[in-house]
Amino acid sequence: MKDDKTGGQPPFSYLLKVGHISANPVTVRLEADKREREALARLWGVQSVGDLHAELQVNRWKKDGIRMRGRVKARIVQACVVTLEPVESDIDEEIDQIFVPEGSKLARIMTDESGEMLLDPDGPDLPETFTGDTIDAGVAVAEFAAMAIDPYPRKAGAAFADHVEDTGEGDKKPSPFAVLKDWKKE
Structure with a gap:
């Protein structure tokens, strides 16, 4: 999650020394x-981010891994997909992420005999390397918040009106079966 406008630096960063x-578990609070x-806000394509904070519990996991658990909360403002008016949204996401050193056996993707990856969609996520x-807890917090953003925010009560295309026959709604009129049985 790098931002080209900040010289390749992530917009929200908080480095944790793995050796420490x-x-x-140690509590880490980020804001x-x-x-x-x-x-x-620029990176996520929203109008504004009014608040972003997280409270995390960070500890060792297995021999050389790090586990980060907690919650990220944010308040953002987006444009309504119908009216383009501002829509405030609250984000409250649980974080449970494991980090392992690059090259660790724990980061390997399991495969079957034919070489296909075995992934359980309901199982735990693969560890990040x-x-x-150091690991960047700020980047992880920002990624979890970004995944929770509603891609189609809608202001309460806003709805799309019935859309009728001009068919050359006035404003009458076209029949869904009109495409079958030229179809012939062979």
Whole structure:
């Protein structure tokens, strides 16, 4: 999730040193400042991000992995798909993400005998990999918030009016069976 307008830097970043994380969960609280919220609004294609914060529990997972659990909350404003008026939305998403070092056996995708990937859509997500000795909790929080954005926000009570195409026969609604009139049985 890199933003080209910020020189390749993610708009919301909070680096955690892997070596400083123990088996006992540590609480990490993140909150985006005004500049970060403005950059996220541009990245996400929304009118504004009024708030973005998260409370996470971070601890070691297995031998060399890191587990990050918690909640991300945000308040965004988008344009209604019907009226283009501003629509406020609240995001409240649960985060449960595992990070493992690049090249770890835990990050391998399981395959069957024929080489096809075995993925359980209801199972846990595959671990994310990291390089070096840091993971970016800010990027993970921003990604979870972005996945929760409604792609078709609609203001309460807004509805599309019945759309009738001009068929050359006035404003009468075309029959759904009109395409069959030239069909002949062979």
